[in-house]
Amino acid sequence: xxxxxxxxxxxxxxxxxxxxxxxxxxxxxxxxxxxxxxxxxxxxxxxxxxxxxxxxxxxxxxxxxxxxxxxxxxxxxxxxxxxxxxxxxxxxxxxxxxxxxxxxxxxxxxxxxxxxxxxxxxxxxxxxxxxxxxxxxxxxxxxxxxxxxxxxxxxxxxxxxxxxxxxxxxxxxxxxxxxxxxxxxxxxxxxxxxxxxxxxxxxxxxxxxxxxxxxxxxxxxxxxxxxxxxxxxxxxxxxxxxxxxxxxxxxxxxxxxxxxxxxxxxxxxxxxxxxxxxxxxxxxxxxxxxxxxxxxxxxxxxxxxxxxxxxxxxxxxxxxxxxxxxxxxxxxxxxxxxxx
Amino acid sequence: xxxxxxxxxxxxxxxxxxxxxxxxxxxxxxxxxxxxxxxxxxxxxxxxxxxxxxxxxxxxxxxxxxxxxxxxxxxxxxxxxxxxxxxxxxxxxxxxxxxxxxxxxxxxxxxxxxxxxxxxxxxxxxxxxxxxxxxxxxxxxxxxxxxxxxxxxxxxxxxxxxxxxxxxxxxxxxxxxxxxxxxxxxxxxxxxxxxxxxxxxxxxxxxxxxxxxxxxxxxxxxxxxxxxxxxxxxxxxxxxxxxxxxxxxxxxxxxxxxxxxxxxxxxxxxxxxxxxxxxxxxxxxxxxxxxxxxxxxxxxxxxxxxxxxxxxxxxxxxxxxxxxxxxxxxxxxxxxxxxx
DNA sequence: TATATTTGTTTAAACGATTAAGCAAAAATA
DNA sequence: TATTTTTGCTTAATCGTTTAAACAAATATA
Numbered sequence: 001x002x003x004x005x006x007x008x009x010x011x012x013x014x015x016x017x018x019x020x021x022x023x024x025x026x027x028x029x030x031x032x033x034x035x036x037x038x039x040x041x042x043x044x045x046x047x048x049x050x051x052x053x054x055x056x057x058x059x060x061x062x063x064x065x066x067x068x069x070x071x072x073x074x075x076x077x078x079x080x081x082x083x084x085x086x087x088x089x090x091x092x093x094x095x096x097x098x099x100x101x102x103x104x105x106x107x108x109x110x111x112x113x114x115x116x117x118x119x120x121x122x123x124x125x126x127x128x129x130x131x132x133x134x135x136x137x138x139x140x141x142x143x144x145x146x147x148x149x150x151x152x153x154x155x156x157x158x159x160x161x162x163x164x165x166x167x168x169x170x171x172x173x174x175x176x177x178x179x180x181x182x183x184x185x186x187x188x189x190x191x192x193x194x195x196x197x198x199x200x201x202x203x204x205x206x207x208x209x210x211x212x213x214x215x216x217x218x219x220x221x222x223x224x225x226x227x228x229x230x231x232x233x234x235x236x237x238x239x240x241x242x243x244x245x246x247x248x249x250x251x252x253x254x255x256x257x258x259x260x261x262x263x264x265x266x267x268x269x270x271x272x273x274x275x276x277x278x279x280x281x282x283x284x285x286x287x288x289x290x291x292x293x294x295x296x297x298x299x300x301x302x303x304x305x306x307x308x309x310x311x312x313x314x315x316x317x318x319x320x321x322x323x324x325x326x327x328x329x330x331x332x333x334x335x336x337x338x339x340x
Numbered sequence: 341x342x343x344x345x346x347x348x349x350x351x352x353x354x355x356x357x358x359x360x361x362x363x364x365x366x367x368x369x370x371x372x373x374x375x376x377x378x379x380x381x382x383x384x385x386x387x388x389x390x391x392x393x394x395x396x397x398x399x400x401x402x403x404x405x406x407x408x409x410x411x412x413x414x415x416x417x418x419x420x421x422x423x424x425x426x427x428x429x430x431x432x433x434x435x436x437x438x439x440x441x442x443x444x445x446x447x448x449x450x451x452x453x454x455x456x457x458x459x460x461x462x463x464x465x466x467x468x469x470x471x472x473x474x475x476x477x478x479x480x481x482x483x484x485x486x487x488x489x490x491x492x493x494x495x496x497x498x499x500x501x502x503x504x505x506x507x508x509x510x511x512x513x514x515x516x517x518x519x520x521x522x523x524x525x526x527x528x529x530x531x532x533x534x535x536x537x538x539x540x541x542x543x544x545x546x547x548x549x550x551x552x553x554x555x556x557x558x559x560x561x562x563x564x565x566x567x568x569x570x571x572x573x574x575x576x577x578x579x580x581x582x583x584x585x586x587x588x589x590x591x592x593x594x595x596x597x598x599x600x601x602x603x604x605x606x607x608x609x610x611x612x613x614x615x616x617x618x619x620x621x622x623x624x625x626x627x628x629x630x631x632x633x634x635x636x637x638x639x640x641x642x643x644x645x646x647x648x649x650x651x652x653x654x655x656x657x658x659x660x661x662x663x664x665x666x667x668x669x670x671x672x673x674x675x676x677x678x679x680x
Numbered sequence: 681t682a683t684a685t686t687t688g689t690t691t692a693a694a695c696g697a698t699t700a701a702g703c704a705a706a707a708a709t710a
Numbered sequence: 711t712a713t714t715t716t717t718g719c720t721t722a723a724t725c726g727t728t729t730a731a732a733c734a735a736a737t738a739t740a
Contacts, residue, residue, distance in 0.1 A: 007726055018690050023728060031688060053457050054398040055726035058695050063394065065458070072419070073438070079414035083440065095454050098413070098438040100423065114435050117393050118405070227626070256626050263628060286567070286596055288603060288628045347696055358720050363698060371718060395696035398725050 084302025170203025230257025424642025510543025570597025
């Protein structure tokens, strides 16, 4: 007993027409009569025909697959972006291949090779923290397939980018803290070399200036933004002679670490030290006290990234230029900064 | 200026040999001389040759892609399983396509079709809560490609399954709570129709019997196990005339909801009511109080699932039978059940 | 009626790799 | 030396689909 695949040839044999006619009928070619189309589709269903995607992809030179690269799927932000990319692309007949870089440059390079090898029609990516060498991303561009970046991007690649206004978000946060009476606002930022984190740092500095608050270098720390490092950096801040009365942290996981430290040391949040995070991960609304955070519109980012891909993929040759779509983020105020 | 793909034909032309020889050289065929192999590989590198995966997949009848279906990537359990599946399969030359069902039966069916259409060489899946109709999974089997299930599986499909001992885990939990002096232990379980949740419920019931504790039906609730539903079910339990002194909840997110309710109502955890969750999601160690939970060995599950696929895919025809690998889970005791 | 156009189909060549079969030259064996 | 075996390659078919080109029949136009 052999498992023979049903091909268009089998359908053609049943109806005594050519495989070419079958192919055209299945693709609704205008030169095929309605009668034939109907017959072909009927027989296809009867025989339980499944098109061979590899064959058509090979012939068409298109795989209808889109690669997605994210640092990690297990944050709500990325998993939500992915969900929305998928929704838009599925409607347009594309499927996605998700890969994780685990914030590792090496893994990211491997992922890119894997995706190119799999002949994806384009790549939508958010870069790993470690990534500074852009040669692998340039390789994608040199293949002539669309590359779209979101959240973690780079101007130098000259491609579409979808993200939020990080600079402005820092202003929002500082404004909010100042309004609540905070005077010594610290910032635990991400790596400076990563554009989005750099923008948040610049925003923080400029916002302090705007409010005539002195910029104190010991209040500005660089962090990997893991929960663990959030703990460490918070401990550093507590060790200062002049402690801050508010800490703005560029990532929710690190904020969680900071919150744990404060709770352990019985420091009142927000009255002794107010806390604001970034990313609006679900747990920010779950911990005690709940954490104020910035909502990044992951749904919108996913949709726009997918649409940007679709726009580019239709054109040959693919021409890409720097085209930034910047969304305004939203500050969700919760207990950790809600001083009365 | 056209972007011409480099093919084996181009390499063949440079060296004045046949494309067949090039193909064999690249695949290290024993009938090709070392000299030719070296020359081919050198020219391939020089021309920046990238093999056309679609062509070789079509010819070989193998895509070297493996489909993975999970309810949602944004839990630590699934994202960790995926990471480990990927690590094992990459080493064996396979790449994975990740899809999410979002716990929807309809989406899961679509995912299966998508994966089959993409000609994956096998599928590793954890079923959606909603899924009772197994016809789409039978379709995978009927294609003659390996199907491996993990965590959420079904005996009736007669395929490899990797999971933890849910029945025994319930015993561990109840034993622990009894030891801490709890006498009225409630259980907020998952959907009974889902095998793993059913096993946890059976384990709970049998463990109560073992300890001669009466089974009170109002203490056994069925839940979707979302944070929201965890809140609701906890409120139900609190509304009882005779409140429980411990609640074992079959999922961490729901446990979090329950914890919020108890904190809001100033009910002491664990002294008034002890709490045990399931899944050991990272936040269980982050909230106040920290939540006792069951660690499911996601790394091991991922590895075993991938290895099971590799074992099956090498054999033709693929023969699958029910073969369960059951790991013993581990109870991580934290503050929420640590009565003194 | 003669010619042009449209319709509906077939033929055959791709897409880029793999591989069974064939064949000459080199090496091993008798 | 004659024969067999091995080595190293080529030829040609193949995977299943798409599509440019060809063509006959039907229809429209002059």
